[in-house]
Amino acid sequence: MPTYEYECRKCAHRFEKFQKMTDEPVKTCPQCGGPARRLIGTGAAVIMKGAASHAPARRTPQCGREKTCCGRDTPCDTRPCDQ
Numbered sequence: 495m496p497t498y499e500y501e502c503r504k505c506a507h508r509f510e511k512f513q514k515m516t517d518e519p520v521k522t523c524p525q526c527g528g529p530a531r532r533l534i535g536t537g538a539a540v541i542m543k544g545a546a547s548h549a550p551a552r553r554t555p556q557c558g559r560e561k562t563c564c565g566r567d568t569p570c571d572t573r574p575c576d577q
Contacts, residue, residue, distance in 0.1 A: 499535060504528025
């Protein structure tokens with residue numbers, strides 16, 4: 495559930511409300527009772543859950559190992575970019 499930021503149009507009090515995306519916006523200021531408006535946020539982080547989010551990053555093959563990074567058929571002693 496996201497946290498929404500609100501501002502009172504009467505007293506300019508800013509406050510946050512943790513609520514569902516489907517909840518109605520807060521209409522009154524908790525401090526003075528005046529009209530409140532939801533502010534446009536700066537964005538939110540995405541939290542991925544499940545096995546796919548814990549997958550290791552793909553690594554490029556290293557020279558001198560089972561595969562070559564330069565496309566040669568035989569492993570390299572040094573990387574081509576180091577020569």
